[in-house]
Amino acid sequence: MPPKATSRPPLTHFLCLPLVTRDSKPQLQNALEAFASEITQKADPATAHVGARIGLPGKAVRPVGTLHLTLGVMSLTTQARVNEALTLLQSINVHELLETFRLGGKGSDGASAQKEESNPAASTEDAGVQHQDPKHDAAAEPRIPTTAHPLQVSLRGLTPMHSPTSTSILYSSPICRTHDLPSLCQSLVSLFRAAGLMLPDARPLLLHATILNTIYVPKVRQASGRAGHGKHKAKLTIDASGVLDRFAEHVWMEDCVLEKVAICRMGAKVVEDGGEEYVEEGARALLG
Numbered sequence: 001m002p003p004k005a006t007s008r009p010p011l012t013h014f015l016c017l018p019l020v021t022r023d024s025k026p027q028l029q030n031a032l033e034a035f036a037s038e039i040t041q042k043a044d045p046a047t048a049h050v051g052a053r054i055g056l057p058g059k060a061v062r063p064v065g066t067l068h069l070t071l072g073v074m075s076l077t078t079q080a081r082v083n084e085a086l087t088l089l090q091s092i093n094v095h096e097l098l099e100t101f102r103l104g105g106k107g108s109d110g111a112s113a114q115k116e117e118s119n120p121a122a123s124t125e126d127a128g129v130q131h132q133d134p135k136h137d138a139a140a141e142p143r144i145p146t147t148a149h150p151l152q153v154s155l156r157g158l159t160p161m162h163s164p165t166s167t168s169i170l171y172s173s174p175i176c177r178t179h180d181l182p183s184l185c186q187s188l189v190s191l192f193r194a195a196g197l198m199l200p201d202a203r204p205l206l207l208h209a210t211i212l213n214t215i216y217v218p219k220v221r222q223a224s225g226r227a228g229h230g231k232h233k234a235k236l237t238i239d240a241s242g243v244l245d246r247f248a249e250h251v252w253m254e255d256c257v258l259e260k261v262a263i264c265r266m267g268a269k270v271v272e273d274g275g276e277e278y279v280e281e282g283a284r285a286l287l288g
Contacts, residue, residue: 009075009199011266013085013281015192016068017185017258019153019209024256028064031252035211036061039243054238057217062210065277066268069174069207072189072198074263085197085263086282092191092261094286101184102149103177151286152178155209155252158244165239168215171208172252182207188261209252214238260285 020028040058076082099105154175161169174181186205192198214236264278271277 010077011073011199012076013074013082013263013265015071015074015089015188015198015261015263016278017071017153018260018262018264018280018283019067019069019155019253019256019258020065021256021259024253025064027251027253027256028067031250032061032064032211035247035250038246039212054240054243056212056214056236056238059216059218060212060214060236062213062216063268063276065271065275067209068262068264068278069185069209071185071205072192072201073266074192074198076197081197082281084195085192088192088195088197089261089263089282089284092188092284094284094288097184097187098149098151098179098286101180101187103179105149149178150257151181151184152176152255152257153181154254154256156254157249158211158240158247159208160240160244162237164241164244166237167240168213168237169210170212170240170243171210174207174209177255211252257287259287 036058039054039056040061041055074085076085154177155172156175158170158172160167161171182205185207189198189205193200217236260283262283263281265281266278268276268278
């Protein structure tokens with residue numbers, strides 16, 4: 001008999017850039033409400049765009065409090081492993097991280113590459129990590145505020161995770177005019193993978209904010225009988241062609257400053273106002 005495939009360890013946490021801040025939340029909330037008012041079962045035929053009226057249950061639209069950019073998933077099954085991940089998170093040198101990947105900064109004019117050539121031990125795993133020289137006097141060096149070049153992100157438009165005519169997920173890709181966001185995020189991923197704290201993934205990093213996912217629609221079976229998508233098989237796929245056309249230029253949030261990198265627990269929880277949020281195990285501020 002062939003050997004049994006090794007089962008994947010349980011997913012307990014994920015590393016992410018939360019998108020919800022005091023400034024972004026009103027933008028995201030209004031944009032999601034406008035979206036839901038046209039594509040869900042409560043859409044008003046008198047005002048909703050014809051092609052976008054697909055009549056989905058409201059549960060398919062993600063709650064504003066859950067919006068984030070996932071960098072990678074983790075299996076931290078003991079408190080010791082959680083503490084190890086939090087220690088690494090807090091070791092990130094935020095100023096170095098933001099400056100390295102700032103557009104027009106040292107990471108884009110060759111200075112960063114020259115630094116690595118002069119230090120063969122440097123690598124992408126080291127970018128943004130605090131390395132303290134025992135002889136270095138931090139108090140003697142002026143502190144440069146990280147807010148000088150904050151990480152600003154916009155979300156605009158919609159993209160299907162699968163075929164536009166048969167998908168269960170719609171997402172919006174981040175636009176960043178201040179930093180090389182993919183490289184910055186890949187640097188963080190490399191840090192956690194090098195430490196053995198993030199599960200490997202052969203796929204390229206796809207930064208995205210999930211706007212709609214039919215897996216959250218309860219007790220729905222697809223009339224066509226087509227298989228769903230994903231590990232847990234979404235029960236419903238949709239023809240999103242009209243929705244994609246209608247919301248191609250829809251602005252979800254515009255030039256909002258991201259405030260932190262966070263390690264969150266899997267599974268959003270209902271909060272006091274009836275919305276949903278992911279529980280943060282810990283976070284490293286990007287401001288301050």
